[in-house]
Amino acid sequence: MQIIKKIKSKYKVIFSIGLVGVLALSIMSFDKKTDYFEINKHLDIFATLYKELNTYYVEPIEPGELMRIGMDAMLESLDPYTNFISESEIGQHRLQTTGRYGGVGAVIRQHNDKVVISEPYENYPAHKAGLKAGDILIQVDDEKIENRNTEQVSNMLRGQAGTTVELTVKRLQADGTYEEIMNVLTREEIRVKNVPFYGWADDGIGYIVLSNFTDNAGGEVRSAIESLQKEGELKGLIFDVRGNPGGLLSEAVNVSNVFIPRRQEIVSTKGKIPDWDRTFRTLNDPVDTELPLVVLTNRGSASASEIVAGSVQDLDRGVVVGRRTFGKGLVQTTRSLPYQSKLKVTTAKYLIPSGRSIQSIDYSNRLDGRPVSTADSLKVPFTTANGRVVFDGTGIMPDVEVASREYSPLTRALITNHVIFDFATKFSAENEEIAPPSTFEITDETYNAFIAFLKERDISYETESERLITELENKLKDEKYMEAVEETLASVLLKIKEDKAEDVYTFREEIEELLATEIVSRYYHRSGKIEIGLRYDHDILKGLEILHDQAEYRALLSPQSVQAE
Template identity: 55%
Template structure:
């Protein structure tokens, strides 16, 4: 007899027996039954809609709508990342993506190149800041937002994208660009407040896999050049990898300090994060800048440094992410 056709009382009885053996509780068996029943209902409905609905349907779009509605009833940070968005996810965690190497911006209904990165496909092809992106692979992009255009321009390194650009009143310019692997630095700027200052400044834009290494390198370089105080800028930093947040705190506080704890439904998955290495510096005065765009890992870093009396927090109320 399949579990689908098994009487419910028997399912509960088996669950109770196994619970006595320490393997499964009645509650777990009940949940399993509910999951199985509802999956069967969903499968039947999904099949009926795709076969018999009066208009043609897209199975993929129907499934995405169902997934979005299900996750939309939960917290705002539980997301499904489809295969088509894998480049965006890779960029979020590594700072790397396959693309043409340019910043873009939207004005009115047009999208422009705001900065071609030196040494990458857009700059090497002769594309200028201010050029309008008119078409991508033959598709006109006027009216699209920057996210839509960005997805068209991104892709696997080594693949080709055809781009039509407009520059002033000149004739449209056609470019065949081969995408390259592009790495956006987590620390885009480091330096001193002025030429005679001993106050160093480090701007951290994100928490990818190289964030703590980049902050460490920037800090050591500034300290070697006479830095005596540090301004650490986390404004607009929406977060990233938790482990990197802990590693950055570890640069400034002693080994063994509690930074953050994670707790969830499954107690065995709860984790305590402590500093594991010897710090770079525990004495240099620090100010951490934050604003409404400082979220998640940024809030962990700033909060930990403040709670451990290692830094002063300055700026605006942070984003306030309830789940990190």
């Protein structure tokens, strides 16, 4: 009898979860011709199928786990942005929309088999307790960190604001030994800033970084510009949304409103349910509609970032510089489900002021089960306010494209093997302070110390030349030509190996940039990291070049400037 009750209990739980999932799908496909018999039929099949599995499958079935797999697979077949959010995941969802969470205020990263602090947020518990980048996490309260990943550790660190957590770390000392340090931290509500940095990129040229679109993003951008105007004469602005994945659509409108006049249409949404279609216009007076403006974008700029960059481009309010954006032109709405869970569901596509969609992938048409990119033949031309030609289906193409930074194989190996990060940890243990970000330099002494540090690490890497020679060797062996050229190839490989020993000098400039950026972040945190990056950043340098040449700036916004497909 108890077994029967258990089965019935499981059946009820699964049926309710299944009902939510299938109804979510059925609502999205609803129209006047919907056959309710079909819905009920499949719900019945679904519930009966699980009942049979639960009763007869050879191994015990965990209802929540099995159903989560089923729901995730169902939603994944639609698009990557339609997701089920369980009660335990609400905190992360809240962080993405509000920028707030309860915790200690530290970014952590996986470092081989360890979890380390990579950045303590200024003026939050981790920073106030003296925790530093490079500290190795050993224990949280009574639980050892060993064999845990960053997600698991992050969940251990987060909690209700006002609660305490005991954190034990190992810290590298100047003499090369490690000291174990224990701190009791009181969790706070962590508010991740939308604008982590604003300042001056050059004489009269401001620079603002926008990293998120959570609550009050528009207000933070507005305040940053007003602060710059109070500090000096603002002749132009570089506005950086590179790597910004987006966020709240309303904040995309508010951010655009900083530069664009009141009552201007910024974005409209078109979905299956006409009553939900909306047009979003600017509501407030802008800060400045004439200030020369450059918006920086890259492949990591998505969604709300693309609305801002796209409205600036379509209205010829400024020049977009960098690389093509991600191409996410879909709108998600969060719907409440039973047991404190939620469904984030794609409900519409959005159109920017010219009337174009920037969605680059068509999830409704699939080839071999995989979504396809919008074909060039299907891309439609639109015009900006000044008559410049732009295209849909591509994300936002920059008005001025800057090639992506390509690092050498050695530099990539230094990054992936944490050598840059670890040297910065060593350097900060040995040096209590450094010069400000604006003047800090990697001296010959520091670089030679890095070379000595690198020799101890025994880092191996393969150059493109070596990879191609390996492919050639395999082909020569297959075709029986290897014997004739074996000595020649061996000689070439030896020469490459000899030259690789000099790579640390050949690519010193790019390695120094990364070293300086990481070292400065240990003393001046995120703002310092961004500030020192101003002197190396090719996109920023191109933006400065355009803003300092007003003739070029105006020419880029003229009708003769046509966007490439």
